[in-house]
Amino acid sequence: MITFLLCESLLNLGLIVHLYAHKNSDTRFIVHPLGDETAITSSLDAQASSVDLSLLGNPSEVFAYTKAMMEIAQAGYDIVHNHSLHYIPIILGNKLKIPMITSIHTPQFEFLKLGARLVKANCNQTFTMVSKSLAHTWENCIPKATVVYNGINIATWDYVAAPTGNYVFWYGRICPEKGTDAAIKGALASGVPIVLAGPISNKTYFETSVVPYLNNDNVRYVGHKSQKELAPLLQNAKAFPFTSTWDEPYGLTLAESLACGTPVVAFEGGATGEILTPKCGIIVPKGAIFELATAITKASNLDRSECRERAVSFCSHKGMVEEYMQLYTSLIQDPASQMLRKIS
Numbered sequence: 001m002i003t004f005l006l007c008e009s010l011l012n013l014g015l016i017v018h019l020y021a022h023k024n025s026d027t028r029f030i031v032h033p034l035g036d037e038t039a040i041t042s043s044l045d046a047q048a049s050s051v052d053l054s055l056l057g058n059p060s061e062v063f064a065y066t067k068a069m070m071e072i073a074q075a076g077y078d079i080v081h082n083h084s085l086h087y088i089p090i091i092l093g094n095k096l097k098i099p100m101i102t103s104i105h106t107p108q109f110e111f112l113k114l115g116a117r118l119v120k121a122n123c124n125q126t127f128t129m130v131s132k133s134l135a136h137t138w139e140n141c142i143p144k145a146t147v148v149y150n151g152i153n154i155a156t157w158d159y160v161a162a163p164t165g166n167y168v169f170w171y172g173r174i175c176p177e178k179g180t181d182a183a184i185k186g187a188l189a190s191g192v193p194i195v196l197a198g199p200i201s202n203k204t205y206f207e208t209s210v211v212p213y214l215n216n217d218n219v220r221y222v223g224h225k226s227q228k229e230l231a232p233l234l235q236n237a238k239a240f241p242f243t244s245t246w247d248e249p250y251g252l253t254l255a256e257s258l259a260c261g262t263p264v265v266a267f268e269g270g271a272t273g274e275i276l277t278p279k280c281g282i283i284v285p286k287g288a289i290f291e292l293a294t295a296i297t298k299a300s301n302l303d304r305s306e307c308r309e310r311a312v313s314f315c316s317h318k319g320m321v322e323e324y325m326q327l328y329t330s331l332i333q334d335p336a337s338q339m340l341r342k343i344s
Contacts, residue, residue, distance in 0.1 A: 001252070002105070002150050002320075003083045009321040018077065018344045020068045032071065035064030057086070057111055065089055072096070077344045079328050087115030093125055099331035100125040101324075103148070106249055107137060116141040126331060128324075131271035134249040148324060149274075150250045151317030156227065157259035159308045160235040167193040168296055169237035169262070171230055172253055174210060175202040179243030179267065181209040184219055186241055186265075186292035193218040194241075195233060197225045235260040239299035241292065242266035251275065255315035261304035265295035275314065279306040 007017050007029050019025055023033035065088035072080055073096055080100040082089045090112075093100040102125055106112065119125070120141060127145040129135040135145045168190075170183040180196065187194035196219070200206045213219045222233070234240065240257035247270035254275045257264050264281035266272045272283055282299060284291035 001152075002317075005151065005153060005317040006081075006321060006324065009317065010325075013321075013325070018075070020072070020344065032068065035060065035067055061086060062088060066092065069093060072344050075344065079331060080344045081324070081328075085109060085112055087111045087118070090115030090125070091118055094119040094123065096124075099328075101128060101327065101331070102126070103128045103130070104134065104138060104142070104145070104249075105130055105150075107134075107247070108141065113141055126327065128327070130250045131274055133247060133269075133271045133274065137247070137249075146327065148320060148327070149314070150252060150255070151320035152252060152255045152259065152311075152315055154259050154312055154316050157231060157256050157311075158235060159259070159261045159304075161261060161304055163236040163238065163262070163304075165195075165233075165236035165238065167195050167237055168239045168241055168265075168299075169195050169197070169233050170241050170243070171197040171225070171234070173201040174198050174206050176205050176209075177244060177246045179245045180205075181213075182243040182245070182267070182287065182289060182292065183241040184210070184213050185289045186243070186296055188213075188216065188218060189289060189293035190296040192238060192296055193220070195237070196221045197223065197230060197233065199224040231260070234262055237262050239263045239265050239296055241296065242272065243292070244270065245286065246270070248272065254281075255311055258307045258311035258315060261308045263299040263302040263304065263307055265292060265299050267292070275310075277306075277310060279303065280310045281307075 004026065007019055010017050011028060017029045018032060019029040020032045020034060023031065025031045065084065065086050069089055069092035077098060079098060080093060080096060082093055082100060082102040085106060090102055093102065104127060127142045128148045129138060129145045130150045132147055135147055138145065168187050170180065172178045174180045184194055214221055234257060240262050242251065242254055242264055244267060250271050254264055258280055264276055266276060266281055266283050267286040268283050269286050276283060280302060282295040284295050
């Protein structure tokens with residue numbers, strides 16, 4: 001979603017955007033499909049196939065990203081912006097003769113960390129992080145990084161000043177790291193019903209930690225919903241419990257909830273404290289169910305207009321795009337070239 005919003009905004013600014021991504025990506029961009037797995041695999045000769053390529057990751061991904069970076073090196077772009085989760089673009093991009101930005105959106109996944117470590121001693125690219133918290137997480141591999149916060153399209157989340165629901169709404173992937181069961185326990189302890197939505201990412205966790213609560217009349221799971229279906233549920237909730245048990249690099253659901261005017265009650269950690277203010281959210285110690293329940297009770301006293309204002313001023317994708325544009329311009333080597341022509 002972040003990459004899409006960025007590409008769409010750049011296109012609207014009159015820039016030419018080349019997108020190296022899935023073949024079915026938005027046709028408004030000039031799409032370069034990342035490699036076909038069958039073709040890539042069949043291209044390996046007998047000698048290469050005898051090597052344990054699993055040590056370097058999925059062979060198809062390795063060759064697809066290598067091919068893409070070779071094309072990029074010859075394409076004459078003004079600047080390259082890498083959002084992939086793979087080490088190959090980081091390594092090969094470090095040799096490009098044009099400016100390259102790598103935006104980190106995740107914790108230190110091993111293959112991503114591999115790329116960062118291999119270019120650390122002679123870094124020839126700019127790294128950005130989606131929060132100060134994430135920058136701190138990565139500073140042993142990437143000591144210098146620019147923080148550019150993520151953003152959402154505020155216009156797709158309507159503000160509701162007077163919610164009609166008497167429930168809290170939790171949504172996200174249902175898995176241990178998102179703390180679905182903690183949200184349920186907190187809501188039940190507060191006496192406020194809870195509605196849950198999201199894909200079941202961990203079936204065992206769902207069956208053992210969520211299903212047992214579904215017999216309770218105050219707990220309702222509505223399945224995996226589209227953004228259009230999620231919006232009214234979020235807009236009319238008393239609060240949104242954000243119960244991630246890991247340190248979220250950003251937390252897009254925080255921004256979406258604030259855009260609707262729905263106060264947030266959240267476990268501390270990650271970028272939570274950077275996004276929320278006392279006017280729009282209540283932060284409690286991670287895993288503290290009693291404090292979470294107390295915060296749910298207090299959340300309805302927060303001014304919903306303050307939530308919306310925080311989203312508009314801090315969480316809009318327009319601000320994100322402006323910061324990236326400033327970064328692009330600052331990295332162009334030719335001072336006379338103030339207009340970017342093509343971006344990969």
